[in-house]
Amino acid sequence: MIWRGYLLFAAIAIAVLLIISACAGALWLVDASGQSLITRLERDSATTELELYVELRREEGAAALVRAIARHARIAGEHHIVAVADARGHLLAGDLSAWPVLASANLAWAAVPTTEGPNAIHAAVRTLPDGMRLLVGRDDSMHQAFADAVLQVAKLAIFIVALACLLAPGALIAISVRNVRELSHTAELIAAGQFGARTPTHGGSGPFETIARSQNAMLDRIEDLVTGLKTVTDSLAHDLRTPLARLRSTLERGITTQSEAEKQAALESALAETERTTSAFSSLIDIARAEGGLSRDAMTRVDLAALMRDVRELFLPLAEEHEVELHLKEPQQEVILGHKPLLMQAVSNLVHNAIKYSPHGAQLSMELTRSGDEVRIVIADRGPGIPADKRVQAVRRFQRLGPEGEPPEGVGLGLAIVEACAHLHRGTLLLEDNQPGLRAALVLHA
Numbered sequence: 001m002i003w004r005g006y007l008l009f010a011a012i013a014i015a016v017l018l019i020i021s022a023c024a025g026a027l028w029l030v031d032a033s034g035q036s037l038i039t040r041l042e043r044d045s046a047t048t049e050l051e052l053y054v055e056l057r058r059e060e061g062a063a064a065l066v067r068a069i070a071r072h073a074r075i076a077g078e079h080h081i082v083a084v085a086d087a088r089g090h091l092l093a094g095d096l097s098a099w100p101v102l103a104s105a106n107l108a109w110a111a112v113p114t115t116e117g118p119n120a121i122h123a124a125v126r127t128l129p130d131g132m133r134l135l136v137g138r139d140d141s142m143h144q145a146f147a148d149a150v151l152q153v154a155k156l157a158i159f160i161v162a163l164a165c166l167l168a169p170g171a172l173i174a175i176s177v178r179n180v181r182e183l184s185h186t187a188e189l190i191a192a193g194q195f196g197a198r199t200p201t202h203g204g205s206g207p208f209e210t211i212a213r214s215q216n217a218m219l220d221r222i223e224d225l226v227t228g229l230k231t232v233t234d235s236l237a238h239d240l241r242t243p244l245a246r247l248r249s250t251l252e253r254g255i256t257t258q259s260e261a262e263k264q265a266a267l268e269s270a271l272a273e274t275e276r277t278t279s280a281f282s283s284l285i286d287i288a289r290a291e292g293g294l295s296r297d298a299m300t301r302v303d304l305a306a307l308m309r310d311v312r313e314l315f316l317p318l319a320e321e322h323e324v325e326l327h328l329k330e331p332q333q334e335v336i337l338g339h340k341p342l343l344m345q346a347v348s349n350l351v352h353n354a355i356k357y358s359p360h361g362a363q364l365s366m367e368l369t370r371s372g373d374e375v376r377i378v379i380a381d382r383g384p385g386i387p388a389d390k391r392v393q394a395v396r397r398f399q400r401l402g403p404e405g406e407p408p409e410g411v412g413l414g415l416a417i418v419e420a421c422a423h424l425h426r427g428t429l430l431l432e433d434n435q436p437g438l439r440a441a442l443v444l445h446a
Contacts, residue, residue: 122137304338332370385437
């Protein structure tokens with residue numbers, strides 16, 4: 001890969017040369033424009049001055065013109081050239097030691113050959129009606145001074161550009177390397193098993209900030225998946241140990257007994273325990289997926305009013321069997337983004353519990369309400385309720401509560417599934433006193 005390094009160096013060198021060439025071209029244009037402007041200003045100034053001398057000759061005579069030229073030569077400075085000569089070319093006054101040899105008697109603005117100094121001379125020449133000759137011009141010192149200034153600026157500009165071309169890529173490379181190291185450091189931490197590691201962001205909108213936010217979002221999702229998987233395995237390992245132990249004990253008892261009736265009873269008990277374990281296994285998977293956020297992939301738009309009508313229709317036969325009136329307050333349509341099967345199971349668990357613990361002839365109400373960003377599914381019964389000090393225990397897995405003196409039914413996962421469903425939808429499960437009975441509210445974010 002060495003050639004890639006050389007290629008990068010060549011690209012940077014070419015870019016620097018192009019920038020320097022562009023700067024040199026721009027300075028050349030500045031010099032050309034400046035020289036042209038100086039030439040135009042000098043020509044206009046000399047032409048105006050020449051016209052003034054011509055007017056002076058016409059109004060005051062040749063002697064006044066010669067005196068004015070002599071005075072100008074003494075005080076105007078070495079860079080302003082004036083001269084006057086007679087018709088035969090003899091110099092009468094001015095900055096020149098001799099009248100130059102000219103290609104024409106009249107010149108608008110042209111170079112004049114002279115040996116007066118190191119600088120060339122440009123001048124305007126006019127021959128008067130009586131043969132006298134006037135010359136007004138400027139040497140090229142202004143042009144040379146401007147060119148020298150541009151050259152100094154060019155040197156400084158090239159130095160600044162070259163320095164910037166060296167420092168700017170270095171700074172950009174340093175910033176890029178720092179950002180890449182942050183990204184790679186986060187990847188190394190994740191590879192080492194630290195799934196909570198994240199790349200720091202600084203609230204910007206640059207490319208590395210965008211990559212960091214995308215990487216962090218990806219890591220959040222990965223952490224959810226890993227947490228969900230860990231929750232599933234931990235739940236299965238911990239929560240199924242007891243029912244499997246009971247199943248093994250039942251089967252061992254059936255194997256060791258000599259009585260056919262006891263063997264049959266052990267098989268029937270093992271079958272019932274297997275069914276409970278299978279149900280618990282399925283419920284535990286649903287709970288673990290909900291708690292780990294894995295079920296969010298299956299979220300769709302759910303009409304909660306239609307869902308509650310479906311649940312009521314499903315449990316009407318059971319309610320009639322228990323002689324319980326199942327009343328649904330006609331709900332308004334509320335559509336949320338949710339996991340429909342888990343919501344259906346959660347509401348069904350609440351309704352089933354309410355029917356199971358309601359006395360004969362009692363009324364059980366189902367209600368769907370909304371307050372701000374919260375949607376509440378409320379199931380209220382007239383049963384014995386749950387004491388306030390046991391409500392936390394009631395939603396734990398495998399915690400079965402029942403009326404005093406009666407063995408609890410089920411596997412103790414109904415309310416745990418409801419709470420997991422609330423957790424998945426970033427809501428909560430509230431257990432309240434219905435005076436008498438229990439009022440269970442599944443609160444969801446709309």
